[in-house]
Amino acid sequence: MQLNRCLPFLVLFVLSLWGGDLLAVPSSAPESWGERTVSPSLQLPQSIRQQNEAAVPALETVPGRLQPADVSSLLSADDVAAGEGADDAEENEDLLTLVDPEAIEEALILTEDETSPPEDEGATIAVTELQFDFPVVENQKVQYYIDYFTGPGRNVFSRWLERSPRYLPYMQEVFAAEGLPRDLVYLSIVESGLNPKAYSWAHASGPWQFIPSTGKIFGLEADYWWDERRDFEKSTYAAARFLKELYGVFNGNWYLAVAAYNAGPGAVARAIERSGSSDFWMISHNLHLPLETRNYVPKLLAVLLIAKQPGKYGFTDTQFLEPIACDTVTVEGPVDLAVVARLADSSYGEIKALNPELKRWCTPPKQQNYQINLPLGTKDDFLAAYAELPATQRRDYKVHKLAKGETLKGLAKQYRLSVNDILRANSLSTAKAVKVGRNLAIPLRAGVEVIPREDLLDDPVVSKIAKSRSYKVKKGDTLSKIARNSGATLAQLKSWNRLTDRSRLQIGQVLRVGPGKKAAQSSTAKAKTTTKKAGSQIAKKPASSAGKKIVHKVKKGDTVYGIARQYAVNPAQVLSWNNLGSEHILQPGQNLTVRVQNRKGG
Known part of the structure; x- marks a missing residue:
C-alpha cells in the first residue's frame, strides 16, 4: 500500500502513541488518543474515527516510547554487523567536548527557559499592511517575542536569517506543491533554527525535528550511518504532509494545527475539550496546554513579522547565505566521503555540508545505490575518476566493535597496524579510554585522512548538554521522591520534563533534575550583557528564593x-x-x- 493512501490512519496511529510533542516528547507514556482524548467539537470524519477506534486495542500492548536512556548505535552495515550496541555511556562523555558554543547558544534561545512572556495576550489585531499567506496577528505575546528575538536573541536570530535563503526558497516550493502556505516554512526556524544537526533530548532531529517513530511513519529512515530527518528535501516533504493532516484534523485552523505539531494533537484535543473553546488564544489563557505550546504560535508569528521586514528591526548587515546549488550522482556500494572529496576536487567538510543526512564518514554500507550531492560543476570529473577507481580503494576505514577479551594490541596485529594508528584514527590519546563494546574505526591502509571526531560519535543532545542534569528512574521511584532527593520542586520536575499529573514514570526513563552548571553560567552572562530595548516587556524571572x-x-x-x-x-x-x-x-x-x-x- 502506498504511503499517501494509508497516511490518515498512520498519522492518527502514531499520534495516539504520543499525546506529547515533536520537539519535546514527554518521557513517560501518556494516555492514548483513544482514551476519550478526541473532542466531539473536532468533528473528525467518521471513517477516521472508526480507524482510530480499531487501533486502540493494539495500543494497550505498545511498549513505552524511546527514552533518552535508550540511545544506541544502530549499526546496519555489513562490515559492522558485529558492532551493534556500542558503549553509549563513554561516547556521551566524549560529546561534551564536541558541542560548538554557537549550537549551545542557539539551543538556549530555542528553548528560552529564561523568558517570561505575558499570560494575557491583550488585544489581537490582524496584520494587513504586510502580505502573508498564513494568518498573522499582533498582540502582546507576539510583541514580547519580537522584542526577545531582536534583543537577547539578536545574535542567534541573525544567524537564522543568514541561513534562510539557503533553505527556505526550496522549502516554500515544496509547501506550495502540497497546497500549504509558503509562509508556514518559517516554522522550521522555530523548530531548529534551520540547523540540520539540531538534535533534542527527545531524539527529535533535523530542521523539522521529527522523532524517530514519526520520521519512519513518513518515510524518513535513520540508523548508525545516516538520518534522513536531517535531509532538507525529504524532511520538508514529510513535514508538509504531516502539517496538512493536522490542518484537516483541526478543521482548517492553522493555529491549532501548528500547536499540535508541537504538543501533539492529543494534547490539543484535550485542551479544546477542557476549555470549551477551539480558539488558540482562549485555550492559552489556562494551563491545559504545555507552556512551550502556549508560546509556540506567538514565536512563529514573531519570526514571520521580523523575517518579512528585517530592516525595520535593525537586521541591516546580515550576510545571507547563497541557495544550495549542487550536482547529484549515484554511487555503488559504500564510499568514504574523503574519497568522494578527492575525486570531486573538493573538501571533506564541503561534502558533509552538502549531505547533512550522512552522520558518519561514509555512505550507508547497505545502500548499494546511493545519491550523493557534489559541488556544482564537478559531476563529470567525479564520474570519470570514480569509474577508474577500484572498488577496494573506495573505503579508507572499516568499523570493529571491541569484544570482551580483545585488546588494541591484538587488533593492531590483526589489521597490521600500530596501536597508535588505531588511537589516531579514533581521536584517542590512550588505550585506557577504550572499553568493551566501543566501535572503533580501523584504517584500511596507511596515510588515510583522519576522520573528524564528531563523525565517530552520535549526535550530541545540545540542549541537554547546555542545560540539564539528569536522573535515571529506578524501581520504586516516584516523582515526589525524585524531587526531594534532587532539591527540586515537583512543579519544576514536571516543567523541565514536560510531564502532567497523568504522566507515568518508567524504569530507565531519564529525567532532567536541575538546570545544570552551563545553563547557570549562561543565564548569569546573559543577565550581565543584555541591554533592555526601549519599550520591551522582557524581564528575567525572579529566582524562587528572591523577593x-x-x-x-x-x-x-x-x-x-x-x-x-x-x-x-x-x-x-x-x-x-x-x-x-x-x-x-x-x-x-x-x-x-x-x-x-x-x-x-x-
Whole structure:
C-alpha cells in the first residue's frame, strides 16, 4: 500500500502513541488518543474515527516510547554487523567536548527557559499592511517575542536569517506543491533554527525535528550511518504532509494545527475539550496546554513579522547565505566521503555540508545505490575518476566493535597496524579510554585522512548538554521522591520534563533534575550583557528564593492566573512556589506563598 493512501490512519496511529510533542516528547507514556482524548467539537470524519477506534486495542500492548536512556548505535552495515550496541555511556562523555558554543547558544534561545512572556495576550489585531499567506496577528505575546528575538536573541536570530535563503526558497516550493502556505516554512526556524544537526533530548532531529517513530511513519529512515530527518528535501516533504493532516484534523485552523505539531494533537484535543473553546488564544489563557505550546504560535508569528521586514528591526548587515546549488550522482556500494572529496576536487567538510543526512564518514554500507550531492560543476570529473577507481580503494576505514577479551594490541596485529594508528584514527590519546563494546574505526591502509571526531560519535543532545542534569528512574521511584532527593520542586520536575499529573514514570526513563552548571553560567552572562530595548516587556524571572514572601489566602473565585496578575508574577511561579500541579484546583481558605520584588497596591 502506498504511503499517501494509508497516511490518515498512520498519522492518527502514531499520534495516539504520543499525546506529547515533536520537539519535546514527554518521557513517560501518556494516555492514548483513544482514551476519550478526541473532542466531539473536532468533528473528525467518521471513517477516521472508526480507524482510530480499531487501533486502540493494539495500543494497550505498545511498549513505552524511546527514552533518552535508550540511545544506541544502530549499526546496519555489513562490515559492522558485529558492532551493534556500542558503549553509549563513554561516547556521551566524549560529546561534551564536541558541542560548538554557537549550537549551545542557539539551543538556549530555542528553548528560552529564561523568558517570561505575558499570560494575557491583550488585544489581537490582524496584520494587513504586510502580505502573508498564513494568518498573522499582533498582540502582546507576539510583541514580547519580537522584542526577545531582536534583543537577547539578536545574535542567534541573525544567524537564522543568514541561513534562510539557503533553505527556505526550496522549502516554500515544496509547501506550495502540497497546497500549504509558503509562509508556514518559517516554522522550521522555530523548530531548529534551520540547523540540520539540531538534535533534542527527545531524539527529535533535523530542521523539522521529527522523532524517530514519526520520521519512519513518513518515510524518513535513520540508523548508525545516516538520518534522513536531517535531509532538507525529504524532511520538508514529510513535514508538509504531516502539517496538512493536522490542518484537516483541526478543521482548517492553522493555529491549532501548528500547536499540535508541537504538543501533539492529543494534547490539543484535550485542551479544546477542557476549555470549551477551539480558539488558540482562549485555550492559552489556562494551563491545559504545555507552556512551550502556549508560546509556540506567538514565536512563529514573531519570526514571520521580523523575517518579512528585517530592516525595520535593525537586521541591516546580515550576510545571507547563497541557495544550495549542487550536482547529484549515484554511487555503488559504500564510499568514504574523503574519497568522494578527492575525486570531486573538493573538501571533506564541503561534502558533509552538502549531505547533512550522512552522520558518519561514509555512505550507508547497505545502500548499494546511493545519491550523493557534489559541488556544482564537478559531476563529470567525479564520474570519470570514480569509474577508474577500484572498488577496494573506495573505503579508507572499516568499523570493529571491541569484544570482551580483545585488546588494541591484538587488533593492531590483526589489521597490521600500530596501536597508535588505531588511537589516531579514533581521536584517542590512550588505550585506557577504550572499553568493551566501543566501535572503533580501523584504517584500511596507511596515510588515510583522519576522520573528524564528531563523525565517530552520535549526535550530541545540545540542549541537554547546555542545560540539564539528569536522573535515571529506578524501581520504586516516584516523582515526589525524585524531587526531594534532587532539591527540586515537583512543579519544576514536571516543567523541565514536560510531564502532567497523568504522566507515568518508567524504569530507565531519564529525567532532567536541575538546570545544570552551563545553563547557570549562561543565564548569569546573559543577565550581565543584555541591554533592555526601549519599550520591551522582557524581564528575567525572579529566582524562587528572591523577593518578599507573602502569604495569600485563597478566596472564592480566585484562580492561579488571577493571583499571579495581582502580584505581577507568573502563574507558573505560583505553582512552583507551592508545589502544585498545573491542574490543581484552589480551595477557599488555602494559603499560597507568593514572592514579589516590589509589591504595588493590595
